[in-house]
Amino acid sequence: MKKLWKGIPILSLAVVLVLTACGSNKSNSANSSNSAPAGSSAPASSAVPEGPKYNFRLAETHPADYPTTKGDQKFAELVKERSNGRITIDVFPGSQLGEEKAVIEQVQLGAIEFTRVSAGALGGFNKEYEAFSLPYIFDNEDHQWKFLNSEDGTKLLDSLESSRMKGLAYYSSGSRNFYSSKPLNSIKDLKGLKIRVQQNKVNIDLMNALGANATPMPYGEVFGALQTGIIDAAENNFPSYLTSNHYQKAKNLILDQHQRVPEVLLISKLAWDKLNPEDQQLIKQAALDSVATQREEWSKFEKDAEAKVRESGVNIVEVSDLKPWQDAVKPMIERYRAEFGAILDAIDKARN
Structure with missing residues (x-):
């Protein structure tokens, strides 16, 4: 009996230690997302946002x-x-x-x-x-x-x-502008030009409204198409005009700012x-x-690209009056109003 009673405290202590350890692991697991990452030197009151990595x-x-x-x-x-x-x-x-x-x-x-x-x-x-x-x-x-x-x-x-x-x-x-291998001094110069456009209906309709011939093609093919005369013109922002080297083959740029996407x-x-x-x-x-x-x-x-393009000898024409351009595309926009009325109304509201 002595041996039995003597062993009970030892056994009890072992059980307590096991239970304590299990409770500690459960607590640590439950709070793992709140603890600092391993090896972190952050203090207990660290401002590190809580949560997983x-x-x-x-x-x-x-x-x-x-x-x-x-x-x-x-x-x-x-x-x-x-x-x-x-x-x-x-x-x-x-x-x-x-x-x-x-x-x-x-x-x-x-x-x-x-x-x-x-x-x-x-x-x-x-x-x-x-x-x-x-x-x-x-x-x-x-x-x-x-x-x-x-x-x-x-x-x-x-x-x-x-x-x-x-x-x-x-x-x-930024804004998009037309550039061409042929002179561009006004909206009239777009008539009859073969102009590369992005492959969507809105851009094709835009070219038709301006009297040009829309030529949809992937962006990567534009340089070669300008070089061989498959197209006369394209349109894009200043940085793309420069970095694509399109300015080397289409040395006439008109700043009409027709799109802001x-x-x-x-x-x-x-x-x-x-x-x-x-x-x-x-x-x-x-x-x-x-x-x-x-x-x-x-x-x-954009400013750096414009400066480099000007230095290369590109003929750049400023558009002082956008009204002829806006008037030319107004019927097209009205046709799309039935489709995009809500967003066009919101854009109009932002004007005020």
Whole structure:
């Protein structure tokens, strides 16, 4: 009996220790998302946001020194900084993760978490995005950003959720202008020209309204088509005109500013839904705060591109009166009003 009683305290102590250890593991497991990462030197009252770690990817088609890429990088930097390194986003420029259409599909599947695309590429997911291709719907850059920053602009970003994506912010891409191998001094000079356009109905209708012949073709084929005379002209913003080397074959540029199509920073809806509300807000705000950097970089890049184009000897014509251009496309816009009435009304409202 002595031996039996003597062993009971030892056995009891062992049971207590086992139970204590199990309770400790359960507690640690339950609170693992609230604990500092292993090896962290953060104090108990650390400001590190609580939650799991993430490492995301962002696909970008433009090169590393392009303004949209610099906006992406600022966004990634803000997310990492504000999460104290808990959430990281690796930016892959230069189409490393694929071309725009393929990347959008990967974002929908959640295989790639973020991307930056032209608003024009999103018309297949929400038809209202096609309205951005309509000419002269914005008076100037300020008018465009008043709309993009409005409640209606935000609703347009959120509308992509039904297509398994979520818009986070808009980026700038300037205005588009016509350039040609033939002289361009006024709207009359567009008549009869074979002009390359993006492959959508709005752009084809625009060329018809201006009396030109629309020639849809992929962007990568434009230089060769200008060189061989398959097309007479094309249209784009200053940076693209320069970096594509189109200015070497089409040395006449008219600053008609017929379109202002924004860029959109996207997140996969699958990735978004995995985030807690605090992380969602952190990412959304970082995206919005990166816009200032992207717009500043765009402004500098655009001015630098214009200076280089002028130095190359391109004949540049300023358009002092846009009314003839606006009058020429007005019937076209009115035809589309039945289709895009709501967004055109919202854009008109932002003018006031």
